[in-house]
Amino acid sequence: MALIDVKTAAARMSSLVAGLDEATARGDSELPGWTRGHLITHVANFSRAFTRQVEYALRGELVEVYDGGRPARDAVIEAGADRPAAVLVEDLNEAVTALLAAWDRVGPEDWSRPISHRNSTLAHGIDATWRELEIHTSDLGLGATPDEWPASFCAHLLDFLRPRTPNGVHLVLRPSDGPVWENGTGEEHVLTGTLTALTAWYAGRPPTTAVKGPTPELLPYP
Structure with a gap:
């Protein structure tokens, strides 16, 4: 895949959540047990975590994907899910924009650099970003589907x-x-x-x- 595919998926998600109102933010996503607020918080959190994966990899260093592992990740999602709709959208857009900027800094010689996520490389990491954005855009239940x-x-x-x-x-x-x-x-x-x-x-x-x-x-x- 190419970075343009990731940017296209990001733009599609951003357009879907633009103007999100409170009732819609509290509504169920397509993921059992998660509201749209949960899902948006997760994607923002993922984006920040992967921005860090990229930044550390470009320095030749490894860092845990989420500080505190899966329990801390889940706690952040629960704590952030009920934030006001406008705050959810702003947080998502800022986090995804920062992640795309990080990917823009990856040069042709950098894709084999290791990252902690799945003990893989930046090449696998951008694929993970693509999956996260494409699949969760559909999971929002706002009209986009597989x-x-x-x-x-x-x-x-x-x-x-x-x-x-x-x-x-x-x-x-x-x-x-x-x-x-x-x-x-x-x-x-x-x-x-x-x-x-x-x-x-x-x-x-x-x-x-x-x-x-x-x-x-x-x-x-x-």
């Missing part, structure tokens, strides 16, 4: 999520508008539908059009 995911994003997400295919299953996705995708060995499960619907199902999101075929119970998100 149907808007670009084909290139679907291909990337399916590949990233390969560990979700359970043992003993040969999963075959046959989209009506894209190439066949296969993973795993064992009992064959052939699913059909649009590329975005099949990708949404594999990502644990409700597809907006039908996915047909025997759907296996997927493993947790990696």
Whole structure:
């Protein structure tokens, strides 16, 4: 993927939350147990954490993704979810803008630099940023759906999520508008539908059009 894809996803999210009112901010997102305030707080928090990942990597250093790990991350989300709608939007926009500026500073020779996130590299980190923005834009429940995911994003997400295919299953996705995708060995499960619907199902999101075929119970998100 290219940085322009990340910037496009960021712009789409920003446009959706512009003018967010209090009732909408308190409304349920597509993620169970999370309001839109929770989700916006999470993306802002993620953006700050990844800005730090980039800045430290460019100095040749590693830093924990979230100070205090997952418990601290979750506590920040809970503490920030009920902030006024205008504050939520301002915080999101400022955090995402800073993250995009950090990615702009990454040169061609920097992508192999290590980061703490998944013990990976900056190249993997920008992919994580892309996933975070594209998927959570749909999760906001403000009109955007996985149907808007670009084909290139679907291909990337399916590949990233390969560990979700359970043992003993040969999963075959046959989209009506894209190439066949296969993973795993064992009992064959052939699913059909649009590329975005099949990708949404594999990502644990409700597809907006039908996915047909025997759907296996997927493993947790990696």
